[in-house]
Amino acid sequence: MxxxxxxxxxxxxxxxxxxxxxxxxxxxNLIEKDPDIKFDYNVQLFIKSIITERLKIxxxxxxxxxxxxRKIKPSKNFLTAFFSRKLS
Amino acid sequence: xxxQVILAVLNEQVKLYSEFEQNAIPHMDxxxxxxxxxxxxxxxxxxxxxxTYLKAFRFYDKLERGTDFKAWLFRVMRNAYLNSYSKKSxxxxxxxxxKVEKFYEKIKASSTDSSQLEKEIHNNLxxxxxxxxxxxxxxxxxxxxxxxxxxxxxxxEMADFVDIPVGVVRSRLHKGRKMLFTKLYKDAEKKVxxxxxx
Numbered sequence: 714m715x716x717x718x719x720x721x722x723x724x725x726x727x728x729x730x731x732x733x734x735x736x737x738x739x740x741x742n743l744i745e746k747d748p749d750i751k752f753d754y755n756v757q758l759f760i761k762s763i764i765t766e767r768l769k770i771x772x773x774x775x776x777x778x779x780x781x782x783r784k785i786k787p788s789k790n791f792l793t794a795f796f797s798r799k800l801s
Numbered sequence: 802x803x804x805q806v807i808l809a810v811l812n813e814q815v816k817l818y819s820e821f822e823q824n825a826i827p828h829m830d831x832x833x834x835x836x837x838x839x840x841x842x843x844x845x846x847x848x849x850x851x852x853t854y855l856k857a858f859r860f861y862d863k864l865e866r867g868t869d870f871k872a873w874l875f876r877v878m879r880n881a882y883l884n885s886y887s888k889k890s891x892x893x894x895x896x897x898x899x900k901v902e903k904f905y906e907k908i909k910a911s912s913t914d915s916s917q918l919e920k921e922i923h924n925n926l927x928x929x930x931x932x933x934x935x936x937x938x939x940x941x942x943x944x945x946x947x948x949x950x951x952x953x954x955x956x957x958e959m960a961d962f963v964d965i966p967v968g969v970v971r972s973r974l975h976k977g978r979k980m981l982f983t984k985l986y987k988d989a990e991k992k993v994x995x996x997x998x999x
Contacts, residue, residue, distance in 0.1 A: 768951050771834060774847075781851050
């Protein structure tokens, strides 16, 4: 616990990476008692949630997906792939 | 003899491709999204995705069995980005870390409650603006935020993928989110001022 600075501790807590119960209690206590730490915690949490909520995973456009598959399919480029592999 | 060699090569390629396809294609959406966020536009993201799959397929037979395939694909993509795409991007607009820290402390000192600030940012922010703000962060910080908050990687996976210690992942996440908050705060403040002046 002492090895980590408070900033890193807050981030670890926000990202649900704290597994140790005593560490968890200690962080909660720090956030509750210190307004500065509470502010940092809220900022970290806010940014994480706004990104997660607004920038969702989008499916790859069908056209792009097809292009990628076409590029790597061996029927068209097996000789190129074969020789580049032999050269590398 | 020659056609037989060709046939054998083709068979080997087809077998390899089918294995590669089975492993790699399911990761296309997360990879495309990573490309989209790191490049900042759809055209470049598509090119980066194509390049990543081509490179990954080229080196697929050299990949050690048991390697975390998803993390490897992301690493191939990031290296491709760093080698060719990041040079073309506007890394000149990197925010000054000290200035950001100073401004952040100023906001903190003047605010008793962060919820009002959050509300203002939230209400005045479009998804496009958020995406642009994220793209404006330096690559090191942007990468960990994308991986953690969009792609849901855990710290160990990120450390493995970016090849940095877990402590550096934590530190970059903390600083990166602070930078983003400061940028969004400044943008929201500008917006509010311009509305008031109209």
